[in-house]
Amino acid sequence: MKKVPNIINQKLEKRFKQHSFRILKEQNDQLVDFSSNDYLGFSKSRVIYDKAHQLVLEEDQAWNGSTGSRLLTGNHHFYIQLEQQLAEFHQAEAALVFNSGYDANIGLLSAILQRNDIVICDEYAHASIRDGIQIARTKNYKFKHNDLEDLKKKIRHSRLQNKGSIYIITESIFSMDGDSPDLLELVNIAEKNDAFLIIDEAHATGVIGKNGEGLVQKMDLSDRVFARIHTFGKALGTHGAVVLGSKRLIEYLTNFSRTFIYTTALPPHSVATILSAYEEMKQTQAIQDLYRNIQLFKTQIVNNQLKSIFIESNSAIQSCIIPGNKRVKTIAKALYDAGFDVKPILAPTVPENKERLRFCLHSFNTENSINIALHFLSEWINKN
Numbered sequence: 001m002k003k004v005p006n007i008i009n010q011k012l013e014k015r016f017k018q019h020s021f022r023i024l025k026e027q028n029d030q031l032v033d034f035s036s037n038d039y040l041g042f043s044k045s046r047v048i049y050d051k052a053h054q055l056v057l058e059e060d061q062a063w064n065g066s067t068g069s070r071l072l073t074g075n076h077h078f079y080i081q082l083e084q085q086l087a088e089f090h091q092a093e094a095a096l097v098f099n100s101g102y103d104a105n106i107g108l109l110s111a112i113l114q115r116n117d118i119v120i121c122d123e124y125a126h127a128s129i130r131d132g133i134q135i136a137r138t139k140n141y142k143f144k145h146n147d148l149e150d151l152k153k154k155i156r157h158s159r160l161q162n163k164g165s166i167y168i169i170t171e172s173i174f175s176m177d178g179d180s181p182d183l184l185e186l187v188n189i190a191e192k193n194d195a196f197l198i199i200d201e202a203h204a205t206g207v208i209g210k211n212g213e214g215l216v217q218k219m220d221l222s223d224r225v226f227a228r229i230h231t232f233g234k235a236l237g238t239h240g241a242v243v244l245g246s247k248r249l250i251e252y253l254t255n256f257s258r259t260f261i262y263t264t265a266l267p268p269h270s271v272a273t274i275l276s277a278y279e280e281m282k283q284t285q286a287i288q289d290l291y292r293n294i295q296l297f298k299t300q301i302v303n304n305q306l307k308s309i310f311i312e313s314n315s316a317i318q319s320c321i322i323p324g325n326k327r328v329k330t331i332a333k334a335l336y337d338a339g340f341d342v343k344p345i346l347a348p349t350v351p352e353n354k355e356r357l358r359f360c361l362h363s364f365n366t367e368n369s370i371n372i373a374l375h376f377l378s379e380w381i382n383k384n
């Protein structure tokens with residue numbers, strides 16, 4: 001067996017000592033799901049599965065793969081249909097589908113950011129946003145989480161030094177905290193300062209708005225945002241992502257976005273599944289069921305005297321701070337042994353002392369399981 005360089009061993013040892021060593025575990029379907037991103041249960045929807053299969057069967061030949069990148073041979077007609085429907089559904093001028101949300105953020109940011117631009121993003125922005133900025137090597141600042149006064153300060157500071165454009169990037173629902181920025185104020189600030197605003201709606205898609213259209217649309221701000229990213233791997237239960245924006249932006253990405261250009265397109269059956277999942281989202285009861293469970297969960301946080309440790313959130317992500325990797329892993333294991341799958345989120349994924357238990361709620365969680373899990377958590381906190 002080949003040896004690995006020393007630095008690799010040292011880094012792994014460090015992870016081990018910090019109780020943050022990652023290993024892959026087989027999925028366990030027997031537990032109550034408080035951890036997947038499958039907010040509406042769409043990943044296992046027979047209706048979506050059958051509709052997607054029907055679409056594929058209606059093709060006059062079998063399709064196992066897409067045969068190439070979108071610009072070469074991979075632009076199956078399902079893609080054209082999907083992008084038209086996405087633009088219409090999300091009230092955007094144009095849409096461009098990427099192979100994942102990670103690819104969409106990297107591909108968008110690394111393409112549009114120029115050397116003399118400045119990017120200001122929320123300090124808790126997702127790794128894919130930070131990596132996209134990193135690849136572009138554009139000067140960048142972080143503003144304190146959801147702190148728009150701090151954002152204004154960073155804009156003033158940027159104005160003094162830059163000759164290019166200013167971009168502001170944030171999420172409409174934060175993946176680790178489940179909270180949201182004051183979007184209307186954010187849009188006003190961006191407009192006042194002639195800045196381009198980018199909103200990642202990964203965890204708002206399928207969750208926020210009557211038909212899961214996201215927070216930007218719910219607040220009627222679609223025309224006032226430069227670009228939006230919606231992902232399909234979470235509430236849509238499938239895979240892939242879309243960047244929404246003006247026709248000019250989509251033309252630019254088609255020409256310059258490397259994660260769009262230099263990769264094999266999704267297979268037609270994946271695109272058919274996304275089409276079917278969007279159809280289902282327009283008519284499902286699951287969004288209302290999810291909303292009901294979020295309200296129930298919040299009520300039970302209060303009833304179990306847990307309010308002080310939970311981060312205020314109206315979304316499907318409800319996180320409670322349990323400082324210390326070891327401690328948060330212990331409670332997650334206790335919940336696991338009691339039949340609940342709740343993931344501990346460890347440093348360095350979140351800052352030290354902000355380690356947390358992250359409950360992801362779903363349309364299909366039962367009232368009973370929510371009640372028992374929060375009661376269990378409350379008892380554990382009192383005893384430990």
Ligand SMILES: Cc1ncc(COP(=O)(O)O)c(C=O)c1O
Binds near residue numbers: 101102103200202
């Ligand atoms: C805010 C945010 N953006 C982007 C992504 C990446 O999306 P995908 O899983 O489709 O690559 C995630 C995934 O966790 C996310 O939370």
